Amino acid sequence: MSVPSAVTDKHLRWGFHKCFNCIRKLGYKWNHKRVYRVYCELKLNLRVKRKQRIAPRRTEKLSVPNKLGKCWSMDFISDSSRNQRRFRTFNVIDDFNCEALSIDIAVSLPADRISRYLDKLTKYHSYPLKIRVNN
Incomplete structure (x- = not known):
């Protein structure tokens, strides 16, 4: 050898x-x-995988809504309490006046709970024309 x-x-x-x-x-x-x-x-030379280039994203300016309830923003935020227990919050904000329409706090937020929560929210506020999310 x-x-x-x-x-x-x-x-x-x-x-x-x-x-x-x-x-x-x-x-x-x-x-x-x-x-x-x-x-x-000994055929030990390994093929080097090159990183694939990702096309740069074109940033678009955020449009400012001119009417209440026209555009909502939704986001998840994660945090922990003093005893290190993690929890998540689901935030819905009206973009016209930056008012928090609702905040749902739980340890786990599955998709069916979010959809029920949004249905319940639309009973108090009308449906928005557009919804913004991070991804």
Whole structure:
């Protein structure tokens, strides 16, 4: 068994440079070209996955509603109490006057509870023309 394969059997995800430095520390005086040739013959060279570029988002200016109840913003906020118990809040805000229409606080907020909560909210306020959310 050759030295590079002994090193790479122990450390599977190491690349060439880490293997070469380890071999040099073991006392072998081989140059990098010789180690790389053996490294490639053993088919240890791994394909490097490049990061995919994400197209930049175009930011749009937020439109300011000119009437009450035209646009609502919804958001979830997470926090914890003094005894480290985590809870979440579901906030609905009217964008015209920045009034909080409702805040629902619970440890768990499943989707069916949110939909029931929004139905209950529309009994007191009319349906908005637009709803904004973060994602």
